[in-house]
Amino acid sequence: KVPEGWILDKDGNPTTDPGAYFQGGSFLPMGGVVAHKGYALCFMIEVLADILSGMEFKEDKSRPWPIIDGCFMAIFNVEAFRPLVDFKKDLSSFIDWVKTSAPAEGSPGVFYPGERSNLGKLRREKEGVDIPQFIWERILNHAWEFGVSDALVPKALGPGASDHIKASGNTSSKLIMQNAQQK
Numbered sequence: 001k002v003p004e005g006w007i008l009d010k011d012g013n014p015t016t017d018p019g020a021y022f023q024g025g026s027f028l029p030m031g032g033v034v035a036h037k038g039y040a041l042c043f044m045i046e047v048l049a050d051i052l053s054g055m056e057f058k059e060d061k062s063r064p065w066p067i068i069d070g071c072f073m074a075i076f077n078v079e080a081f082r083p084l085v086d087f088k089k090d091l092s093s094f095i096d097w098v099k100t101s102a103p104a105e106g107s108p109g110v111f112y113p114g115e116r117s118n119l120g121k122l123r124r125e126k127e128g129v130d131i132p133q134f135i136w137e138r139i140l141n142h143a144w145e146f147g148v149s150d151a152l153v154p155k156a157l158g159p160g161a162s163d164h165i166k167a168s169g170n171t172s173s174k175l176i177m178q179n180a181q182q183k
Contacts (some may be wrong), residue, residue, distance in 0.1 A: 012104045026101065048072035
């Protein structure tokens, strides 16, 4: 047996049977809620993003605003390992394989890292960005403070925006920032 929260069977149900993994099941990310597999990953992220970059790795209360977050970026020359065309082909196959996994019950689907953000970006480019009414009113109030008329506010938001501001009820305004090629 394995601890609860480590493995899902082929139908997406939690199981403690390690054999379920080999029958089409899957490991949960980071070993689920009861495992420690995320510890090493967190440790290495801290080493690379904070210690290697010279940032704080613990809160320094002597500073008025402690800086506790650093950044680490790894750039790989894929062709130093294998031909780029083969890597891209295998990556595409891997993504396809992941996407064919059955989603957990109640889940909107199986997504690879960054996919949901990209889908949201594409939706906002097509449908616009909902701006709550109180935020829109603050934008207009600040514009008035500086002598900017309502008609000029959309122009300040970007090219073509003035043609794409639409009211969507009393609760929000819709700002659609579309690329000129999409018109």
